[in-house]
Amino acid sequence: MEPGATMPPLRPSAAVTATAAASPTILLGRYRLGRVLGRGSFAKVYQAFSIVDSSAVAIKIIDKKSKSLNAVTEAQVLREVSAMRLLQSHPNILKIHEVMATRSKIYLVMELAAGGELFSIIARRGRFTEASTRRLFQQLISALIFCHESGVSHRDLKPQNILLDGEGNIKISDFGLSALSEQLRDDGLLHTACGTPAFTAPEVVARRGYSGSKADAWSCGVILYMLLCGTLPFDDSNIVSMYRKIAKRDYQFPNWVSRPARYVINQLLDPNPGSRMSLEALQGTTWFKKSSPLDKSQSDGSLYEMAALAKDYDFGCGSSANAFNIISLSSGLDLSGLFEMSNVQRSMRLTSSASFENIKDKVRELGGRLGYAVEKMKGGNLVLRKRASVMIVEVWEIAPSLMLVEMKWEGDGGGYPDEIHWGEWRAGLEELLCSWHNDEA
Template sequence: MHLVHHPNVVFLHEVMASETKIYFVMEYVKGGELFDKICKGQLKEDQLIGAIDYFHSRGVYHRDLKPENLLLDENDDLKISDFGLSALRESKKQDGLLHTTCGTPAYVAHEVISKKGYDGAKAVVWSCGVVLYVLLAGFLLFHEQNLVGMYRKISKSECRCPNWFPPEVKKLLSRILDPNPNSRIKIDKIMGNSCFQNGFKKIEAPKSLDSHQIESLMSNVHTAFPVQPMCYNAFDLISSLSHGFDLSGLFEKEKRSESMFTTKKEPKEIVSKFEEIATSSERFDLKKINVGVIKMEDRREGRKGQVAIEVEIFEVTKRFNMVEFNKSGGATMEYKQFCDRELKPSLKDIVWKWQGN
């Protein structure tokens, strides 16, 4: 859900955990399920297809698209929910395919239930077709009391459209519900179809602010040290401390353990230590960027510009903090040399334990 930050996706605010449960704090969507309003003619097929196109550009495949997972906010805009069965592009096996049989039977593509492997994007296109059919018709396309009978219909792609479907819609659905995934129409072609051109507006996901933009916004707010630490919730703590429950690899390319440590020092003492290092090196300036974030910036120009290091301070408990620092500018080699020769040795007085050691 962090990867698919999009206006038509239920927003994930925070993740927390206890010893036995994980809690997702998500956007409250007031309008209820789209499924409940199908009969009122509230179709959101353009928003659905636009969001799916964005998912696939981020390497995310939902794999459980159905009207019950399509919600409406107070403005009747679509909000896609329930990513419990979703897969990432990295989940593919050596053959380049996904192999987990999952989803709601009436909406899954036949190649998913064939257990021979399937392309995530092509399978999701099929599910979109079934959803669009239901939104237009008001009833299920594949409906059988017997599951085997339903799968038989799906494998044959017995798509019989009601008489009131416009000819162009029937033609598009036949291309979406093509039993051959290799010849099935792709998302970009669906978006270019005349059925979606009238009134369709592709929504771009909001862009995250970079460190310079954040620094500019925060320049007139709380500029004095010490920095207040950010809250480090239980889920973050479990992910970083437990090798068996480390989910950071889903979102981060570099290991965090080499640049993360725990400390019993207060935030003002942590900031003071980094100020001391910056001063003694006679190279770096120290400045505040955001709540819980400070930045060390080299005055000298290196091979790839100035080496810059962002330091984040997280409060785990009142007497226990976690500190993480990462390169935000300059050459990686110069950054690593400074960390190994000066930064890490100078931090030994405040480090309780380096993560990963």
């Protein structure tokens, strides 16, 4: 080296760099992290392997510093852990092995369901045959009855939260919205509206007090329909139209669904929880009790292979899963607004147990205070005008003593966004409110 020359900076060789990049992430000295299985707003789920015995697990890593994690979501995490620990002994409920934490992260170490989500399988491959549907549904009902006997209502049952293990057995997961027995009020009922609209019982939406087990039974009816038909029973991307279909029991069966299976679905999808079939009564139906040719003796713990389940899919179904319609409802949101080009909010929806007359009077009185004049009233609709802004208020009865109100603003989208007064409308209608169904205001 020339005198005075500087030493070039030392760089790791390509081989060293590749080795470092390939080094697995070791979590708290106990698990080796693998690929990402899924991700949410404040958590990621990884496949991982135990350092001790190389067994495969799933680890949900929750970022405590995430802006998406608030008091509500923290409570959901605690509820999920409490429920899963309470339900450890049932073979069709996902097991939680341990909970670890640092200052910034929470780690939930859970059983790995290698078969993935039931939702993904339906979306990819279409409907199941009746024999395979029955076997999966028997497992689902067995697990839910165990939940209810243990004082746990799931309240967010949908194919996204039903996993399959490597042998094709159901594993119920995601108990973040579950309710424990201590959440019952003095009337013995639950009152929190939660869940995904396409799978949520109408009485839950109404917030009038409901039985968690009957609400789960409704969700089971939707899931059973999807397994047999490959689509949702109330298949509508507009939440208002969907509620109207639910109230009218407006759904059709394809001709391949057997009469006994139709009977079970009809009894589960009863908008009246008082006459809706319970899961215990379901176990006594002819369709449910029928043995499946896929069943094997469980005396030796043997289970049929996942390949046997895959072979039983109906790949040639012309009306298999309408993936877009399923996905559009799976998040619990009405996505129709994604296709509007304006940045101005143009509608709000709410449910109310008030009478049509009370709703009409309140809207007229509040509109008057905000400078709107009632231009006309026709049927269940009110039309209010304020200069170039027009407010159309439509009211439907979607269930006994439950009204759905949709308020739609029409204008040029340029001069009057501040005059819609969504905040004032929300505050003024609060006394009539059961629940809001969009929260953009």
